[in-house]
Amino acid sequence: MTTRSMTSTRLVLALTAAGILGGAGANFVSGTHARAEAPSIVAQAVSPATSTMGMPGINGAPDFSQITQRNGAAVVNISVSGLRQVSSESGEAPAAHRRAPQGVDPSDPFSEFFKRFEGPSDGQPGDRASPVRGQGSGFIVSADGLILTNAHVVRDAQVVTVKLTDRREYTATVLGSDPKTDVAVLKIDAKDLPTVTMGNSNDLKVGEWVLAIGSPYGFENSVSAGVVSAKGRSLPEDSVVPFIQTDVAVNPGNSGGPLFNARGEVVGINSQIYSRTGGYQGLSFAIPIDLVNKIKDQIVATGRASHARLGVAIQEVNQALADSFKLDKPEGALVSSVDAGSPAEQAGLKYGDVIRKVNGQPIVASGDLPALIGQATPGEVVTLEVWRQGKREDFAAKLGDAVTKKVQMAKSTGAADKGKLGLALRALEPQERRVAGVDGLLIEEAAGPAAMAGVQAGDVLMAINGTQVKNIEQVRAAVASNKKSVALLIQRDGEKIFVPVQVG
Structure with missing residues (x-):
């Protein structure tokens, strides 16, 4: 999903990798770009009645030694090597030298979230192939050598080596990888291998004990434990994954390793961390195993994973936008534009609609929508509950394939101070209308x-509170009838976004 801002700068929100890239040393960097949510964490002991792993350990915690003894041999170390083209024109710098994108204050805490531990191992950018070396973790899911890991662990890899706990090494084949969910499936030529037991991530509860096994910083088969901090986390960017958040110590090298529940069942793949230093800071994120299994089955069957597409650009609903659209609370995904010919357009969706539910499942944050749509199957028909012009309406949409075009996500700017609107408007000239490709008023x-709020001269005002504007009198009337705020649909450089402006 593409993020938009009123500065027309597209800020790429990268996934956090817990893999080590950069040669023999642990060459890692700090994270960048995302909202840092800090849920409370309540440690909840698992009673002996809910655990099949034997007697509880100290203070009622599960016996982690039994979980490790039973599953440790099925957790593998993965090392990769290959070449990555680095172009001087692209300006790509090695991971150890990267900084926040232009226009982003590196001191801003939002610039300290989620960055991959990847990139050329040394040297400066240029028109050349740069060596890539990295490490990660994985786990065996079938006795004949099927292995799960993260897609970012094997990205750009020409050679993938899998090392077992008994020190045997195999060259693995990458059957397929899905960057959208960060899942990859490997195969090694071996028989009678130890395997993990798959669990059900839907059964996880916040506060439940969980355990990670992996190779942080190359220390193979390291064990760390904690609790589930939250479920269903939507993280930028383009994320279709409802992440499991934990406080398990996960570090570079844990990427692709399993997350176990107290019964010794795999409930997720450790994939991302929040970090300002590159190391563990109490916020780790795992891909739910239910989603992983769906992707694995598709890759094994066809070599690729498919994701559904609705065809809308959306943005977060804050309190100012909720007031503008007369919503009872700031929830849902606000549609700022609809792709021509997309499933959304065919279903009858319009800009200004607020999608509240998909198949009965609530959309609280806008990121919930791509997570639900992305996990659906292309061709599936979904029911959308939409808030339009102050009332609820239901729509049925037959989803397309995300391969054809990515769903986009617009990011709202902050609300402005109270006061008058402050716009000088005029009708578009015929030539200006042809260039803009839309109807509206020129600011x-x-x-x-x-x-x-971020509105600039040269922007085109297309709508107020979801209603297309045709003249200045209409704008004045809309502002006069809204005591708190209005939502302006602005087009700039071909991009559209709703901007909340407080007028009370």
Whole structure:
């Protein structure tokens, strides 16, 4: 999902990798770009009645030694090597030298979230092939050598080596990888291998004990434990994964390793961390095993994974937008544009709609929508509950394939200070209308609350609160009838976004 901002700068929100890239040393960097949510963490002991792993350990905690003894041999170390093209024109720098994108303050805490531990191992950018070396973890799911890991662990790899706990090494074949969910499936030529037991991530409860086994910083078969901090986390960017958040110590090298519940069943793949230093800081994220199994089955059968597409650009609903659209609370995904010919357009969706539910499942944060749609199957018909012009409506959409075009996500700017709108408007000239490709009013000057919200001269005002604008009198009437805020649909450089402006 593509993130938009009113500065027209597209900020790429990268997944956090827990793999080590960069040669013999642990060459890692800090994270960048995302909202840092900090849920409370309540440690909840698992009673002996709910555990099949024997007597509880100290203070009622599960006996982690039994879980490790039973499953440790099925956890593998993965090392990769290959070449990556680095172009001087692209300006790509080695991971150890990367900084936040232009226009982002590196001191901003939002610039400290989620960055891959990957990139060329040394040297400066240039028109050349740069060596890539890295390590990660994985786990065996079939006795004949099927292995699961993260897609980012094997990205750009020409040679993938799997090392077992008994020190045997195999060259693995990558059957397929899915960057959208960060899942990859490997195969080694071996028989009678130890395997893990698969669990059900839907049964996980917040506060439940969980255990990770992997190779942090290359220390093979290291064990760490903690609790489930939250479920269903939506993380940027383009994420279709409802992540499991834990406080399990996960570090570079744990990527692709299993997350176990107290019964010794795999409930997730450790994939991402929040970090300002590159190491563990109490926020780790795992891909639910139910989603992983779906992707694995598709890759084994066809060599690729498929994801559904709705065909809308969406943005977060904050309190100002909720007031503008007369929503009872700031929840849902606000549609800022609909792709021509997309399933959304065919279903009748329009800009200004707020999608509240998909097949009865609530959309609280806008990121919940791509997670639900991305896990659906292309061709599947979904029911959408939509808030339009102050009332609820239901729509049925037959989803397309995300391979054809990515779903986009617009990111809302902050609300402005209270005051008058502060816009100087005029009708578009015929030539300007042809260039813009839309109807609306040209913003000749932006001041006051509108300017504070990010509106600029040269923008085209297309709609207010979801209603297309045709003249200046209509704008004045809309502002006069809204005591708190109005939502302006702005087009700039071909991109559209709703901007909340407080007018009370």
